[in-house]
Amino acid sequence: MADFQKDQSGRYITTGLSPRQFDRVFDAIHQDRQKRRRRKARQLTPAVLKNKSLDEILKLGKKQVGTFFTKDDLKGFEQNRKTVRKQFTGTQPGITHAQLVAHSRSIDVKRANNKVDDGSGISNAAFKGIRQNIALIDVTASQRSVHNNHRVEIRFEEWDQAMDDAAGNNVAAQQRLVKNMVKGRVSVNCDCGRYQYWYRYIATAGNFTIAPPKEFVYPKLKNPQLEGVACKHIIHALTRMQGAGWQSRVLMTLRKNAQGEHYGDDPKKTTEYFSDEEIKRLNRNRKSQIDQRAARAEFDRYQSRLDALAGKLKAVDKQQLATTRKQLIKARTVTQREQARREAAQKKLSQARAERDALKQQLADTLKMQKQVFIDAQVMAGKTPEEARRAYADHVKNKLGK
Ligand SMILES: [Zn+2]
Structure with a gap:
């Protein structure tokens, strides 16, 4: 792997890279993190959660309020995990855009909308490439962040189906197809700490995180109640994907792949990094604000359709x-x-x-x-x-x- 530059505090510099380098530097960040995780201890693993032995519970250390964890805490955590699994795991992987927004914490939605005045808001994202069925999005970190950028990955779980249908000549039908695909089930990933420590555990349980990595260590300190589903970067990126500009780029790739004679998941043939010009052009088309109330209503409609179907x-x-x-x-x-x-x-x-x-x-x-x-x-x-x-x-x- 090529050497990437780091700043004084040892963080990779992620600005000014080509889309290909951008993608690679975040792979390197993931590798480093994986190495560090192998050395970590005192985690609330599924085994500790299940067995609830007092020794193991004491080793977990103290809660934010300063007292030790108890068996009852662990019982509550187990219940939370069950609830999350029930809420998000269907028979198929992924989460819809409406479901993601509806179940996010409102503070994350506000930050994704840049509707906060503490410098934690998000205002820029660039669609940089497509790796097979995964869209690569560069989200500029907030002002108050120590990072420059974050890489958000969005995997379209209905890609194969869409590719089957994208081969025809009816452009309007194809646009509808892509619109439904990006609105439909997707799996997500972000390299930020918020996703890592608050949400990846939930997304693993709910089967909508892009793995590896999977997270089975309970977020006992950061998110013990398992609230929310995604960081502001993911919410922002997936919402921008609902705009016609980015969708037309996705459609281009779908049509291209539908004509390709290579394997449908050949990484050499199905990875595209966009040119700077193209990235600029794609950035002109900006989707408006995220409306959490509308998303909740849409998700409720979706859920009641599912319930009705289940009832039938x-x-x-x-x-x-x-x-x-x-x-x-x-x-x-x-x-x-x-x-x-x-x-x-x-x-x-x-x-x-x-x-x-x-x-x-x-x-x-x-x-x-x-x-x-x-x-x-x-x-x-x-x-x-x-x-x-x-x-x-x-x-x-x-x-x-x-
Ligand atoms: Zn993030």
């Missing part, structure tokens, strides 16, 4: 279940009836066999008796037993011969 699915399931149950009962009755019929037939058959065997035996006994009577009579009449038996054999032969 449930009703269908219920009906299906009832039908299946009925069919099962019917099948069971048929089986029982058939079984009874077979058992009765079997019984009848056995009876008939027994009767037949009895008759056979009776016949054999009668014949035996007749034979004896015949032979005895012949012997009494003066024949030898041998002669009598022969006479009987002749008698039987004659009888059969008739």
Whole structure:
């Protein structure tokens, strides 16, 4: 990796870089941070959260109010995580723009709108490139920040679907398509401390962070109640993406990729860094302010559509279940009836066999008796037993011969 310049306090200088260098320097920042994290200790990991052993809890140190963490604190944290998972994890990854704005802390929205007067507001962002399905946005850090820039990444989770549909010639339809895609499910990332210490844990639980990195260490000090979802940089960047200018650039890439013969995720072919001129042109088109109230209303509508759909699915399931149950009962009755019929037939058959065997035996006994009577009579009449038996054999032969 190329060496990037650092300032006196050891921070990378991120201004005045080409989009490619800009992207790389933030990869380097991530690498450094990952190294530091490997050495860290005393974190509220999922294991500590689950087991709640007193030793481990004491090792976590003190809360901001100066007292040690307790088992009850950890129980509350577990509950918060469950709530977040329930709130954000659907079957698919990502969060919609309306959902992101609606669930953000209002202070983050105010800062993203530059509606604060303490120097923490955001006023500039530049769309610098697209890495496969991830938009790269350079957000100028606030006045009071120690940083120059932040890299916000936005991954469009409905990209593949959109690429399928982007191949046609109907421009209006394609514009609608991109508009819906950038408004739809996205995953996000920002290198700032706010996202790292407040929100990445929530975004990991809710499956809308771009990973790596995933965050499983509970933000026990910074955001114990798990409030909000994204930093001002992400809110600002994703809102700017709702403007027609940036969307037209996304559409260009979609159309280009739809025509490409390379793999759809070939990094060499699907990474584009924009020229300075293009970045300037894209910056002319500025989306207006973020309206959190409108976003909340839109999210509520979206949620109620989802709920209605879930309700319908449930009703269908219920009906299906009832039908299946009925069919099962019917099948069971048929089986029982058939079984009874077979058992009765079997019984009848056995009876008939027994009767037949009895008759056979009776016949054999009668014949035996007749034979004896015949032979005895012949012997009494003066024949030898041998002669009598022969006479009987002749008698039987004659009888059969008739
Ligand atoms: Zn940020």
